[in-house]
Amino acid sequence: MKYVDHASVVKRMGSRMIVNKIFKALFFLATLFALLALGLLFYRIFIQGIGYLSLDFFSNFGSRFPEKAGIKAALIGSLWMMAVVAPVSLILGVGSAIYLEEYAKKGKINDFIRMNISNLAGVPSVVFGLLGLTIFVRALALGNSILAAGFTMSLLILPVIIVSSQEAIRAVPKDLREASYGMGATKWQTIARVVLPSAIPGILTGGILALSRAIGETAPLVVIGIPVIIQFLPENLLSQFTAMPMQIFDWAKRPQEAFQSVAAAGIIVLMMFLLLMNSIAVFIRNKFQRRY
Amino acid sequence: MASNDHQANVSVQDMIAKQKGKKGKKRIEKSIPVILFIIASISVLTTFGIVFTLIFETFEFFQRVPFFDFLLGTEWLPFSNNEPLFGILPLIAGTFKVTLIAVVVAVPFGLASAVYLSEYASDNMRRVIKPVLEVLAGVPTIVYGFFALTFVTPLLQQFIPELKIFNALSPGIVVGIMILPMIASLSEDAMSSVPNSIRDGALALGATKLEVAVKVVLPAALSGIMASIVLAVSRAIGETMIVSLAGGSTPRFDLDMTDSIQTMTAYIVQVSTGDAGYGTTIYYSIYSVGFTLFLFTLLMNLLAHVISKRFREEY
Amino acid sequence: MVQLKVNKQTASPLAPFKSNQESTENKIVYDTRQLNLWYGNHHALKNIDLAIKENEVTAIIGPSGCGKSTYIKTLNRMVELVPSVKTSGQIIYRDRNILDASYGVEELRTKVGMVFQKPNPFPKSIYDNIAYGPRIHGIKNKKILDGIVEQSLRGAAIWDEVKDRLNENAYSLSGGQQQRICIARALAIEPDVILMDEPTSALDPISTLKVEELVQELKQNYSIIIVTHNMQQAARISDRTAFFLNGEVVEYDKTDTIFSTPSDKRTEDYISGRFG
Numbered sequence: 001m002k003y004v005d006h007a008s009v010v011k012r013m014g015s016r017m018i019v020n021k022i023f024k025a026l027f028f029l030a031t032l033f034a035l036l037a038l039g040l041l042f043y044r045i046f047i048q049g050i051g052y053l054s055l056d057f058f059s060n061f062g063s064r065f066p067e068k069a070g071i072k073a074a075l076i077g078s079l080w081m082m083a084v085v086a087p088v089s090l091i092l093g094v095g096s097a098i099y100l101e102e103y104a105k106k107g108k109i110n111d112f113i114r115m116n117i118s119n120l121a122g123v124p125s126v127v128f129g130l131l132g133l134t135i136f137v138r139a140l141a142l143g144n145s146i147l148a149a150g151f152t153m154s155l156l157i158l159p160v161i162i163v164s165s166q167e168a169i170r171a172v173p174k175d176l177r178e179a180s181y182g183m184g185a186t187k188w189q190t191i192a193r194v195v196l197p198s199a200i201p202g203i204l205t206g207g208i209l210a211l212s213r214a215i216g217e218t219a220p221l222v223v224i225g226i227p228v229i230i231q232f233l234p235e236n237l238l239s240q241f242t243a244m245p246m247q248i249f250d251w252a253k254r255p256q257e258a259f260q261s262v263a264a265a266g267i268i269v270l271m272m273f274l275l276l277m278n279s280i281a282v283f284i285r286n287k288f289q290r291r292y
Numbered sequence: 293m294a295s296n297d298h299q300a301n302v303s304v305q306d307m308i309a310k311q312k313g314k315k316g317k318k319r320i321e322k323s324i325p326v327i328l329f330i331i332a333s334i335s336v337l338t339t340f341g342i343v344f345t346l347i348f349e350t351f352e353f354f355q356r357v358p359f360f361d362f363l364l365g366t367e368w369l370p371f372s373n374n375e376p377l378f379g380i381l382p383l384i385a386g387t388f389k390v391t392l393i394a395v396v397v398a399v400p401f402g403l404a405s406a407v408y409l410s411e412y413a414s415d416n417m418r419r420v421i422k423p424v425l426e427v428l429a430g431v432p433t434i435v436y437g438f439f440a441l442t443f444v445t446p447l448l449q450q451f452i453p454e455l456k457i458f459n460a461l462s463p464g465i466v467v468g469i470m471i472l473p474m475i476a477s478l479s480e481d482a483m484s485s486v487p488n489s490i491r492d493g494a495l496a497l498g499a500t501k502l503e504v505a506v507k508v509v510l511p512a513a514l515s516g517i518m519a520s521i522v523l524a525v526s527r528a529i530g531e532t533m534i535v536s537l538a539g540g541s542t543p544r545f546d547l548d549m550t551d552s553i554q555t556m557t558a559y560i561v562q563v564s565t566g567d568a569g570y571g572t573t574i575y576y577s578i579y580s581v582g583f584t585l586f587l588f589t590l591l592m593n594l595l596a597h598v599i600s601k602r603f604r605e606e607y
Numbered sequence: 608m609v610q611l612k613v614n615k616q617t618a619s620p621l622a623p624f625k626s627n628q629e630s631t632e633n634k635i636v637y638d639t640r641q642l643n644l645w646y647g648n649h650h651a652l653k654n655i656d657l658a659i660k661e662n663e664v665t666a667i668i669g670p671s672g673c674g675k676s677t678y679i680k681t682l683n684r685m686v687e688l689v690p691s692v693k694t695s696g697q698i699i700y701r702d703r704n705i706l707d708a709s710y711g712v713e714e715l716r717t718k719v720g721m722v723f724q725k726p727n728p729f730p731k732s733i734y735d736n737i738a739y740g741p742r743i744h745g746i747k748n749k750k751i752l753d754g755i756v757e758q759s760l761r762g763a764a765i766w767d768e769v770k771d772r773l774n775e776n777a778y779s780l781s782g783g784q785q786q787r788i789c790i791a792r793a794l795a796i797e798p799d800v801i802l803m804d805e806p807t808s809a810l811d812p813i814s815t816l817k818v819e820e821l822v823q824e825l826k827q828n829y830s831i832i833i834v835t836h837n838m839q840q841a842a843r844i845s846d847r848t849a850f851f852l853n854g855e856v857v858e859y860d861k862t863d864t865i866f867s868t869p870s871d872k873r874t875e876d877y878i879s880g881r882f883g
Contacts, residue, residue, distance in 0.1 A: 009498075013498075016500050016503070017500060019500070019502060020500035020501055020502040020503075023502045024408075024412050024501070024502070026404065027404045027405070027407050027408035027412060028408055028412070030400065030401045030404030030405055030408070031404065031405040031408045031409070031413075031421060031476075033401050033405075034401065034405060034421075034424065034425060034428055034469070034472055034473065034476070035421070035424050037428070037469045038424060038427060038428050038431075040443075041431070041435070041436075041439050041443075044439065044442075044443050045435070045438070045439070048442070091331070092331055092334055092335075095327070095328050095331035095332065096328070096331050096332040096334070096335060098328055099325070099328035099329055099331065099332040100332060103325045103328060103329070104332075106690075112336070113332055113333070113335065113336060115597075116335060116336050116339050117335050118593070118597070119339065119590065119593050119594075119597075120335055120338060120339055122523070122526055122527075122589055122590070122592070122593035122596075123342060123530075123586065123589060123590075124529070124530025124531075124532065124557065124585060124586070124589055125530070125532065126530065126532045126557050126560050126561070126582070126585070127342060127346070127530070127582050127585060127586050127589075128342070129560075129564070130342075130345060130346065130560070130578065130579060130582045131338070131341050131342045131345055134345040134349065135341055135345065138570075155338045158334070158335055158338065159335065162335065173727070175723060175725055175727035176727055176729060176730075177688075178685060178688070178721075178723060178727065179723065179727045179728075179729065179789070179792075180729075180739070180743075181685060181688065181712075181716065182683065182685060182716055182720070182721035182723070182793070183716065183717075183720070183739060183740040183743065183792070183793070183796065184712075184713045184714070184715075184716035184717035184740070184743070184744065184796070185713070185716075185739075185740075185743045186317065186321050186713055186743075187321065188320055188321055188324045189743045193739070193743065194729055197730075197731075198729075198730055209430070212430065213430070215432075216430075216431075216432025216433075216434065216435075217432070217433075218432070218433065218434045218532070218533045219433075219532035219533060219557070219561065222532075222536075222561050222564045222565060223560060223561070223564045223578075224564075225564060245432060245434045245533075248434050248435075248438065249434055249437075249533065249536075249537070252434075252437065252438045252441065252442075252537055253537065260442055263438055264438070264442075267434075267435050267438060270432065270435070271431075271435070274430065274432070278427075278430070303797060304741060304746070304755060304795070304796055304797040305717070305718070305796070305797050307741075307744075307745075307746050307751070308717055308741075308744040308745070308746070308796065311744055311745030311746070317745075
């Protein structure tokens with residue numbers, strides 16, 4: 001008595017193979033959808049904005065007239081903000097990562113910190129804006145300054161930097177630590193002279209990617225009350241300023257058709273900036289990829 | 293071979309012994325963990341800061357607006373001159389509509405991409421597609437918002453003439469595109485971590501790749517996939533700029549996808565860009581809306597955590 | 608696995624490698640008394656008694672999981688890097704019990720160098736690798752460091768191969784060279800004892816031979832304790848051999864004796880390749 005009728009199995013095999021092929025094509029097309037969306041987005045914005053992308057665009061401040069509007073204040077403002085976010089978020093992020101990976105003993109407090117970081121990563125950026133508005137703008141009376149915005153953005157990208165730094169630190173081989181301890185090095189000497197130098201490419205790669213997120217974020221700046229019509233460059237960290245996404249948001253909201261193109265030009269500048277940062281990150285990752 | 297001539301020099305051990313008298317090293321070893329612990333606790337302080345800020349200001353809001361009017365009210369008219377109304381339901385409806393459309397777009401495309409990447413794609417294909425997904429995930433939301441407003445909406449209007457300039461559909465679709473990479477890459481991670489031995493078992497019985505993917509891999513990776521969807525939903529709920537630019541600012545308590553809406557996040561932006569004075573009811577209302585938003589996303593994140601914790605126990 | 612039928616004939620040709628001072632007994636450098644060690648609930652070392660002599664090469668052999676690596680890592684307390692390790696008993700090193708909590712591990716490891724299974728140079732220049740130890744212990748003078756680097760590299764018999772490329776990354780060297788760099792790195796702080804945890808297990812035969820010759824050289828100035836999986840290596844280079852099995856010392860004696868007339872049946876079985 002045979003339970004399996006091989007003839008019928010073989011007969012059905014053909015149609016099963018066809019179904020498999022069809023679905024493979026469907027899955028591929030669905031994947032293409034993402035590629036298509038990305039291509040379309042870049043193409044549209046490029047076509048729309050390229051006309052307004054001139055040298056004047058970089059040297060002009062914001063204006064009521066689309067042909068006179070420029071991104072100078074926003075570009076410089078974004079750079080100023082980065083000058084706050086980069087050191088603050090890296091020191092806090094890498095410090096936390098070192099603590100969690102190297103010093104924290106397994107226990108409730110550290111489980112709590114880890115859990116907290118993963119939850120913090122899921123908090124919407126607009127809510128970070130509310131935090132910044134209450135704590136930095138009002139309670140610490142920093143106003144809508146570079147410092148207030150920089151601190152808020154630092155906290156926003158902190159979870160990302162902590163997690164990527166933790167991964168970079170964890171990837172340092174155990175043998176290197178052992179070699180250092182074996183020479184009579186203390187824990188901090190081992191971390192500072194062996195672990196961190198080996199982890200730094202990974203930390204920087206993750207850090208730059210996180211920073212590029214901070215550059216593109218708009219919502220927290222809106223909530224903090226960062227102005228858009230700024231006709232001067234910042235002088236110090238307590239100056240008022242504007243940033244590229246804020247400026248783009250303002251242009252995109254305006255009813256005149258021409259400002260749409262100005263917004264597109266602004267987006268091109270922003271995306272170029274992000275592309276540059278991502279290229280640096282990729283460069284660091286490839287250059288320092290170590291074979292241990 | 294070289295001779296050992298260290299008797300000639302001063303011994304290294306002696307030099308080391310001389311250095312030992314210095315106290316600095318010990319003090320550094322003791323203080324570094326304390327400093328690092330303080331730094332690490334800043335992330336916890338941030339959470340407390342968010343929670344207390346929201347609770348504190350929301351409490352202030354409920355001094356002025358009754359709690360149940362807020363929770364159950366179906367009209368959100370904060371700028372009304374004679375009698376402002378603060379019923380949160382229209383804002384929740386706006387957020388819900390956008391999130392629903394986003395999920396309808398992102399889940400099928402995201403999962404299909406994940407299946408393709410984990411089960412079908414060659415290594416070369418994967419090397420092309422994964423960076424594209426990463427770029428897609430890295431595009432600032434303001435750019436997506438601009439895209440929704442100036443491209444997707446006019447495009448959709450050609451097929452749906454009654455679609456307004458501001459609507460739920462267009463930002464919904466674009467939010468879907470935004471969260472697609474998240475679902476695709478997290479689900480792919482979940483599917484890739486299904487052991488090959490399980491796949492091989494089914495393939496050896498003559499199953500096609502599709503049958504393996506649908507009947508073996510998907511069920512095994514189900515909780516990871518679910519967690520990725522929940523996390524993506526959380527992102528969609530909190531998304532701000534796309535809905536601010538393309539969704540409009542008309543809170544409505546209905547399920548119409550073609551008309552102007554307002555989400556919770558867009559309301560916060562609207563008030564922030566306006567000139568509502570500090571201390572007004574409108575000022576406090578953004579915290580009450582922010583708190584509601586925070587609770588929604590927190591719930592989603594915890595849910596994702598619970599689901600993926602179960603997932604880890606399976607293997 | 609190499610089958611090694613050991614008897615008096617095969618053991619004696621190895622003798623020329625060894626020092627002829629076996630009649631004059633050397634001082635004890637490490638005296639282990641009733642050492643017990645647990646990883647959590649796993650009892651990894653049981654009642655170890657072992658007296659290790661100065662200026663000798665002591666080999667520790669035994670099958671995988673017998674506790675030989677754990678033992679050598681206890682001698683410089685590297686074993687403490689594993690959480691949940693507990694010990695009891697004493698290890699007397701130069702008149703002090705190193706298991707005593709008051710004994711600073713950094714001080715101990717400054718006197719007891721270690722060479723690991725896999726060559727593990729730091730991803731730094733050759734120079735910085737060797738200078739690492741002196742630097743962490745506060746020696747900053749460039750001239751003194753230069754002297755230490757040269758002397759250590761000479762001591763590890765690799766000076767001539769690397770003297771023109773001291774600023775190159777240590778990873779540009781071959782595996783065997785890397786391991787000798789690691790030995791030089793250990794020599795740089797002029798330790799009293801050098802622990803070697805299967806130092807040639809990742810090396811090719813020629814590099815292995817070089818390291819073995821080096822061990823013979825180093826014995827004049829240092830006490831060396833070497834864990835090895837390779838019984839021929841133990842027979843070739845060591846003066847004394849301890850055979851570990853299941854966390855216990857089965858037999859500890861002069862290497863000649865162990866390999867020619869072991870007193871325990873289990874030792875005989877192991878060295879004749881019946882298990883392990």
